[in-house]
Amino acid sequence: MSDLEDLYKEVILDHYRTPRNRAKIENADVHLHRDNPLCGDEIDLYVDIEDGRVTNVGFEGRGCSISQASVSMMTEKLKGLSIAEAEELANTFKSMMQGEAAEDEDALGDLLALQGVQKYPVRIKCALLGWNTFLEGVKVHNEKHGA
Amino acid sequence: MDPQAVRKDFPVLFQQVNGHPLVYLDNGATSHRPLAVIDEIKRFEEEDNSNVHRSVHTLGQRATELFEGARTKLAALLGVPGTNGLIFTKSATESLNLVAYAWGRHHLSEGDEVLITEMEHHSNIVSWQLACKDTGAVIKAVPVDDNGVLDMAEYDRLLSNKTKVVAVCHVSNVLGTINPIAEISAKAHRVGAIVVCDGAQAVPHMAIDIPSLDCDFYAGTGHKMCAPTGIGFLWGREHILEEMEPFHGGGDMILDVWIDHSSYNEIPYKFEAGTPPISQAVGLSTAIDYLNNLGWEAIRRHEIEITRYALDRLAELPDITVYGPTDAELKGGLVSFNIDDIHPHDVGTILDGKGVAIRAGHHCAKPLMRKLGVGATNRASFYIYNTHSDVDALVDALESCRKMFG
Numbered sequence A: 001m002s003d004l005e006d007l008y009k010e011v012i013l014d015h016y017r018t019p020r021n022r023a024k025i026e027n028a029d030v031h032l033h034r035d036n037p038l039c040g041d042e043i044d045l046y047v048d049i050e051d052g053r054v055t056n057v058g059f060e061g062r063g064c065s066i067s068q069a070s071v072s073m074m075t076e077k078l079k080g081l082s083i084a085e086a087e088e089l090a091n092t093f094k095s096m097m098q099g100e101a102a103e104d105e106d107a108l109g110d111l112l113a114l115q116g117v118q119k120y121p122v123r124i125k126c127a128l129l130g131w132n133t134f135l136e137g138v139k140v141h142n143e144k145h146g147a
Numbered sequence B: 001m002d003p004q005a006v007r008k009d010f011p012v013l014f015q016q017v018n019g020h021p022l023v024y025l026d027n028g029a030t031s032h033r034p035l036a037v038i039d040e041i042k043r044f045e046e047e048d049n050s051n052v053h054r055s056v057h058t059l060g061q062r063a064t065e066l067f068e069g070a071r072t073k074l075a076a077l078l079g080v081p082g083t084n085g086l087i088f089t090k091s092a093t094e095s096l097n098l099v100a101y102a103w104g105r106h107h108l109s110e111g112d113e114v115l116i117t118e119m120e121h122h123s124n125i126v127s128w129q130l131a132c133k134d135t136g137a138v139i140k141a142v143p144v145d146d147n148g149v150l151d152m153a154e155y156d157r158l159l160s161n162k163t164k165v166v167a168v169c170h171v172s173n174v175l176g177t178i179n180p181i182a183e184i185s186a187k188a189h190r191v192g193a194i195v196v197c198d199g200a201q202a203v204p205h206m207a208i209d210i211p212s213l214d215c216d217f218y219a220g221t222g223h224k225m226c227a228p229t230g231i232g233f234l235w236g237r238e239h240i241l242e243e244m245e246p247f248h249g250g251g252d253m254i255l256d257v258w259i260d261h262s263s264y265n266e267i268p269y270k271f272e273a274g275t276p277p278i279s280q281a282v283g284l285s286t287a288i289d290y291l292n293n294l295g296w297e298a299i300r301r302h303e304i305e306i307t308r309y310a311l312d313r314l315a316e317l318p319d320i321t322v323y324g325p326t327d328a329e330l331k332g333g334l335v336s337f338n339i340d341d342i343h344p345h346d347v348g349t350i351l352d353g354k355g356v357a358i359r360a361g362h363h364c365a366k367p368l369m370r371k372l373g374v375g376a377t378n379r380a381s382f383y384i385y386n387t388h389s390d391v392d393a394l395v396d397a398l399e400s401c402r403k404m405f406g
Ligand SMILES: Cc1ncc(COP(=O)(O)O)c(C=O)c1O
Pocket: B028, B029, B090, B091, B092, B093, B094, B121, B123, B169, B171, B172, B173, B198, B200, B201, B220, B221, B222, B232, B364
């Protein structure tokens, strides 16, 4: 049972049961819908960006606990960061999930709880869904606004 | 038939997974292979291995005899009168693509309709989409009603003289529904359509008599019936196969070859280009012996009994939704369900942590998932070696899911 408890940590279950920032943002600067065809996880991610800073993040979605908890935790972390900081955090998180030594593990805080997913290769995609969507959204935003 | 005794023939079942004895309930995806099959494949590789149909030497003759012997055995299993209509493929997927490609592309044209059903596996949907894309024919689908069975009134309504093909599964891999193929065939033939039946989930579990189903093509696969992966089959009416163009070109399927044209071999070889799956066919042959020996009546009775037990035990859990017929007599040996809004991938992972293997996902049937209004389901699928205690382990593990997420 210990592996399972390692995967389904209380923080994760808590975010799954009561997701944070689960709301649509009307006219958001960034809005992307992405899914994970293997599991049927899906999310709509909304991000507001002002002066190079993430000012608001929201999401809607359905899927497994790992995908939804990971997005929920992400929305809390991203708010207030500069785009560069947010991208760095996303990449640090991705490195951790792919089993590489993260340079700045402290920055991850609560997100370290998702480390247990590493042991379940088919579930790593679930944990990355929100983060990849965010990185993609930022790219689209930068292209549009020539950053 | 005593499943406890049958278990002893399947070495893979005797292992610990994540600290618990393995409980294997994913037979709809693939079954395991008994020692008899494993041993025979090993013996073949060690003693008889050779290519088929090409060699005059002794090993070549032995391999050819075993390969053709498998075909004869399969023909008897399916109740078809000869072996000419029985083509070896690598999977049920390849069999369905063979029909859609080699028949569909030459017989469909604009204005024609291909009638499938909402409960088809992707292999019986996408292969027809490809044929329709090339010919301008369109696809329609018979709906599934709230009980998980085909809406036959809608079938009657959708069927017209535009219908050229009816493509339908014998047993649904998600709902377990056993479809009335004989009735479907009779009606399709009245409007001049052919019937392509996907038997992937039927042949492993019940006695099959193709003539009484009266379909024109019937596809199946070895790996769900104790044989190895890499061997499937397609049976087709001989006169249809005779006038069909080949599927693949290459060795074995020709009579003679010039630089700019060829003449083709007789059926079924016309459709078996290249070196076929030989040791796999030998394995299939032994698998058929093994299953025949258990007896098809006994296999079916066992599956009805264990499915009924599973349905009863699952009904004890609050917040369980079962998809498909709930009368075990009317379905194949599987149960699809969701529990408590817990995502099937979470259920699947937690169950795996308890050694219980089920399938969690869309089961290659996304249109059906959409119809059921879910992204995915859990599926427990049974076979000859599953026991009541396997079902009990499943229910116990589901209880711990509910506790964890409750
Ligand atoms: C109903 C049905 N049709 C077709 C297939 C495909 O069979 P195969 O794995 O031999 O390609 C499957 C198995 O996954 C199935 O359940």
